[in-house]
């Protein structure tokens with residue numbers, strides 16, 4: 001599957017000891033840091049699809065603290081070199097990474113595994129409902145099938 005121009009997938013450090021661990025996410029000194037607006041946590045039960053969201057000005061920074069999720073992005077930007085590309089990232093407990101999504105890219109996720117997913121968005125600006133466009137998860141405007149692909 002393609003990589004979308006401007007999307008960054010950044011490995012994150014976990015510092016483990018016998019008490020538990022520290023999970024890094026985003027620092028103001030990181031080269032990919034834009035600005036801080038708000039951090040919130042989107043949670044979903046296994047099997048749930050939360051999509052599609054299209055931010056107009058917000059840069060999204062997602063990482064999954066608990067559980068496992070499939071993040072899917074679709075490039076809707078008219079002037080993008082990767083317009084029409086789809087990108088999937090499987091992240092969370094098996095793959096602890098930060099995914100940075102520039103504005104104009106439809107994004108959404110499906111929770112899988114055996115527990116409620118807790119996904120952070122360390123957003124570049126505070127949430128404003130009118131800044132975000134929505135499309136239904138199964139819209140024909142986005143050529144993506146959310147179903148589990150057996151093989």
Ligand SMILES: Cc1cn([C@H]2C[C@H](O)[C@@H](COP(=O)(O)OP(=O)(O)O[C@H]3O[C@@H](C)C(=O)[C@@H](O)[C@H]3O)O2)c(=O)[nH]c1=O
Pocket residue numbers: 040042043050051052053060107108109120121127
């Ligand atoms: C995101 C957000 C939602 N809300 C409210 C609006 C609504 O009544 C309720 C649920 O909102 P949503 O349906 O947007 O929640 P949700 O579908 O969980 O939103 C998430 O979707 C995925 C695709 C992402 O990428 C996340 O960053 C986040 O936007 O919570 C806030 O008050 N503040 C917020 O920061």
